[in-house]
Each structure stands twice: as structure tokens, then as C-alpha cells.
Amino acid sequence: MNNYLLKKEDLPAFLKDLNLQCELWAPYTESGIRFFHPYRKGEQPECGRSTRISVKSFFLPRCEEMFQFSPEPDGMNIQANLPENRLVLFGVRPCDARAMRLNARVFLDDPATPHQDPYFGKRRQTTLLVGWGCDRPGAACFCHAVGGSPFGEEGLDALITDLGDNLLLTVGTPEAEKRIKTDQLRTASEEDMAAAERINQASRETLSANFNPENMKIESIVSGDIETLFDLPVWEETASRCLNCGVCTYLCPTCTCFDVLDTGENQSGYQFRCWDSCMFGLFTQHASGHNPRPGKPERIRQRFMHKLRYFPERNGGHAGCVGCGRCVLFCPVNIDIREIAESMAESKTNR
């Protein structure tokens, strides 16, 4: 790992250079919403803030064509569409990057199957994530309560810390060393590192002041009695206002469920997949007409049990949540995963 110092005034040139080598995307605000957009020359990207949609959409697009099929004399001709372009995502929040690491457990390293998802895998290989440390965590942020941190490097190739006049560039992977030109940059001094640590510390203090991480005990949920968790009154209570819309799941960086469909005519066409949500009735609708999760309480329970019980159970205790706060901030009826986690953890204590 190497640390370099980049003058803030040199950032535009730095970005311009990155954009020459590969397709560069960064956060910009348009019509009041911050999204990742292709690099804009002469416009300062808005780093260190949450984008409305996470970088998930670069690894698992809302809709993506998987392969084309057409009939052949001997059967079917199948042509896979693997993404080819090399991307750099600049200004990624550490929570989002960590989410991609967790998603890789689902798509690439699932111990239950030797199969790896080629689409997600290819994108992981060809996409460089340059993070921007989170020095202004929001009121809905809680990365510190689910194993993350505002300047965490997990899942990132490089991380930038804003020191005021200068930027500290921490290069973490060989791929980043190769693709980011650092020969003109001076190596960061001990004072620079100390300044970065102070900023990191202040950010962690803000997070803890906003939300006490002790309130979200994932290990208690994982060791809790599963039938007790299943029968908690919180599911019915939450269902009374839940709309069963897909806002939480679609904005969530770690929600990875998708639906696979075919379309075409005369035996030719393509197969595609698109985001799906456990909040929707159709998600579990059987062909027979039976639905094992017939109503809102069952669907809400599934969402939170998956994130806070089943996922950590299978993935070394890591919650399927990185605390980015999008679901909390944008749920139309303020369903808050932190509150639900508290109810789930308490059910253990009561027994």
C-alpha cells in the first residue's frame, strides 16, 4: 500500500488523465439528484456524498442482456454478451465499495456452489474503484454499526482523503498502481498521515454521536432462536404502514436479487435479467398460484431476516448491510433497519 499526496488544484488534470486511459465515471448532481455520470471536463465531481443509486448498478445493471439465441440446424446458437469496457468509478463511498465485496460473496465466492457469475465477475475485473473517504456522514448513516468504517478500504482499489488543500491518495491494489499514474506525485509524509487519521477519527465520532453501534447487535440476531425471530410482533407492526414498494431493495447496494426472462420471436431472441425485489408478491408467486409469502409481514420478515440473520450466518458473521442509510432516508414511511435490528436482537435477551 502506498500513500501519495495530490494537490487539490491538480485534481482536474488527474481526472483528465484517468479518463484518457479508461472510461471514467464520477458523481454529479443533475435535476437535484446525485448520480454517477460519465466524466465531465471542467466540472468538479461531488465526492464524499452518497449518490442516490449505489455503484451496484455498474455490477448488476437494472436490466442487462445476458445472451442472444437463434435456431441452427443442429440446435441453438447462443452468443453471450460479456461486458468489455474498462471503467474507473471515482468518488465511491467506502460503504458502497464494501457492499461490492459482500456482493462478490454471492456472485463469485458462494461456498454452496462452484459456479461463478460471469457477468458480475467480468465487471469486477474490469472496474477500478477509487473511493473518497466519508468525512461528512449523514444522519441516516451507520456503517460503523455493521462492520464498516467511513474511511474503510475494503473493496476499493484506491482511497482519497480530503486534507483541505491536498488530497491523500492511498493506492491499495496492484491494478490501481498500474492504472493510476503516480510517478509525478510526492509520497505522503507522516504529518499527512496523522492529519488523515484525525479526519477519520472525527468522522467516526460523528457517526457514533448520531447512532450508538451497540444498538445493532448482529451477533445476538445470529445466535437468537429462529422461531422466536419468526414470530416477532415487529413484522405485523411494520406491515401496517409498509407499502411493499421496491425503494429499499432497489436503492440498497447489497440487494442482489434478479429475475431472468426471455424475449424474442420465432425462436430467436435474448435472455435478460433485471432487478427484482422480495417486497413484491410476484417474487415468490408459484406457477400453481400458491404464494409462500402471501402478505406484507412475510415479505418484510424475509428482507430483514435475510440481511441480518441468514446472510451473516453464511458469511462469517457479516451482515448483508453496509449502513449506507439509503433505505432509511428514502423509505416513504420511514421503516428503519436499525430499529428492526434492535427488536430482533432484543428477542434474544428476553428469552
Place this chain on the structure above:
Amino acid sequence: MNMMNDITEAIRVKAKALLTEKQVDGVLGFTRGTLPQARRPFLAKTPGQAERLCWDAFCLMNLANFLPVPLEGRIAVTAKGCDWRNLVIHHQEGRIDMDRIMVLGIPCTGMIDPEKTGSAIDHMTGTLPGENHGEIVSAEGRLEVERTARLRQACLECEHPTPLSVHDWILDPKKAGASRHPAKGVSMLEIEGPDADLKTPRAIMARLQDMFSACLMCFACRDACPLCYCRECFADIEKSRWISPSPDSGGISDFHLIRAHHIAGRCTGCGACETACPVNIPIRRLARKLNTDMEKATGFQPGLDLDAGPPVCVFKPAFHDIPVRR
């Protein structure tokens, strides 16, 4: 004294009395959520729970969408104009019996659009909404809020901020400063933007598709809408797949166009759809355009008269002027 706090206090006193005297089985209103700007729909069922009810400029959802199902006993609803109008429509359409509802009227001065608080939305640590101005407290400092500049578009265009018939008032409209914002008829031009060449259906369709292009198909607009109560939505019928999510099918605009026609002549423009939308699509505008046409042709305004039928369910000879493409 802050009028918003007065309304909260009056709601609590009223709800407590109604629940203690068992005049109602529940009082539907709002309670504070986990973020400074978050309010949740809440059904108080005991006098103790009445203490949790609140009222201020962040009570964004439409309460007609949060009645208990099935509706049993009698429920009081703390209703601003749009909540009341949607209750009326539910009654007109036979979905609820208005005798089971007790309307506690509130003259509404409009709700703040959290998106219009700029970057403060991520960092809000408190809100101090007053009657005509207020303050949002965020990590970035205190943001003076001039209410009208921050109101939701739906509230700026609201024609009936105050219910027209109530069982009781939480705040007498004579004492309140509820302002009536004359709604402007929305022409197709406004939907499209002033610069576009909108002469051809193809151009209009292209603009509409562009308007919906950010849509994630999360269906929050439909799910937040008090009028989207179909047991099975056309978008959820899997066997014939009316709405395809395939990238090139135009399924997104199909969904929004069909839905707009389903609420034509019914939509009160409450704006719950736009508030719920995570990507700020101006969903309400299309329904408003259809409503404006409907009103021109039939003189009907949705959700004002308990005894009037929805225009698509009644026929009057005078309706022959409705433009029909042949």
C-alpha cells in the same frame, strides 16, 4: 406560539378524548420517525398512544392509503384537504363506508419537499418548522426555510388544502392561514417542457419516455397512491405480462401511461406518488393533464362530493362533448 405545535397538541387532546370515551376504535395520523424529517402514518388505538400523534410540515403521505384493512369499527382521521378528498373517493367507489370514518379536519398550509432542502437532507439533525417560515438544522448549519420555496409542487398547486365537510375541526379554518393556491390547468405543453416540438404524437411520446427514463420500476408511486387499490395491478399480472421489464420494450412508459389513465378523473393531485418516487419523476403531471381534460368535458372535480359518482362510472347527455378520437 408556533401554530404547528398547537395543532399537535390539539390532535393529542382530541384523540385522547375520543379513545377514552370509546367514540372511535383508532385515530389515524402521523407520528415522529427516526430522522428529523421523517414522519410515519400511525394508528393510535389507546389513549396512551394518542400522545405519540404529531403534526407539522413533514406529514407527507396520504392517510387514506393507511386505513386498516378490513375497516372495522370506527376510525378518526386527522385529515388535510387531500386526505379527505381521497376518503371521499373511496366512499364514492364503494371501498369504504364514510359512516365508519370520523374526519378531524386540519386546514393545511402545505408540506415541505425534503428534496428541496438541498444537501441538508442527508445531514438533517432537527427541524423547526413554523407557520410561514422555519429552520432546518443540519450538520452544515441552520438553514432558514422560507416555506413556499420549499413546498412540494403538489402543495403549491393544491386547490383544496382544507376539507370541505368534517365531523370536527382540529383547527378552525377561520383561525388558520391555509392558503388556496389556484391550480393551473396543465397543458400537454407543460408536461413536455416549453421548448419541445410537441406537434406530433411521436414527439410527445418521445418526451414522455424521456420523462420516465430514470424510473427503476420500484412501483412506489403506485403503492403510495390511495387510489391504486386494485387487488391485482395490471403490472403484476404475470401470465400475460402486460408490462415487460425488458430494456427495449417501452415497458416503463407503458406502466406510467396506463396507470395515469386508471386514475384519470380520480386523481386529487395529492403528490404521494412524487414524494414516494426515489428518483424525482414528476408522475403527477400526467394525471393532472388527464384530469384537466376530464374537468373541461364533465365539470367534475374528484373527491369533493360524497354523492357524486366518478365520471367514468356515470353518463350524462352533456358528456357528448368529450373529445373522442375516431
